[in-house]
Amino acid sequence: MAxxxxxxxxxxxxxxxxxxxxxxxxxxxxENQARLKQLATRLLSRRR
Structure with a gap:
């Protein structure tokens, strides 16, 4: 908690x-929003 x-x-x-x-x-x-979307797509595709 500290x-x-x-x-x-x-x-x-x-x-x-x-x-x-x-x-x-x-x-x-x-450009940063696009990078975050690409990262999210990569992370989500790894989960499947």
Missing amino acids: LMQRLTAFLRSPRGQQLVDRGRRELAKP
Whole structure:
């Protein structure tokens, strides 16, 4: 449980918020969305 508390505290800190915002900006880019879709397709095809 201590790990979750530390993670939550970090994400609420200014540095954590910067990382969250950067992640959201990166995920909004079409090329990154395409990469994630390809990765998901590969992972799902391995399961079958």
